[in-house]
Amino acid sequence: VSLLLMGLSTAVVGVLPGFAEWGWWAPVALVVLRVCQGLGLGGEWGGAALLVAENAPAGRRGRYGAYLQLGPTTGFVLANGIFLVLQLWLDEAAFRSWGW
Structure with a gap:
């Protein structure tokens, strides 16, 4: 269940619409999905340590x-x-279009 929770949350984050499409629901959904990822990680941590x-x-x-x-x-x-290197290496337009 924890692997499924982590995998599905990560997949949905990858296809989550942005603020322009969903408005304030986009960041709310992102936070909820990140919490689900954290729960999945916590469920796997004990098993991995063992x-x-x-x-x-x-x-x-x-x-x-x-x-x-x-x-x-x-x-x-x-x-x-990597994020820092891209931010320093790319100009602002390229960073906003694909670098972030």
Whole structure:
């Protein structure tokens, strides 16, 4: 259920109409979908931690468990870094049309 919640929420975010089409309902829908993504992530976190801890080699459980914590953080940093590079590299018209 949590994987389905995460997957469907992410897919709907990808096809969500913008403010011009839906008005204020677009940001409201986006916030609701992001909350659903967070619930899906929370549902999977415990299972992922258990899977990592049970399958890690002896003496390496802490290191393997750290990878679980580093995954989302690394993704957030990389996504924001790419966004910053695009914002600095593109002119305003290109950034508004496709860069964001």
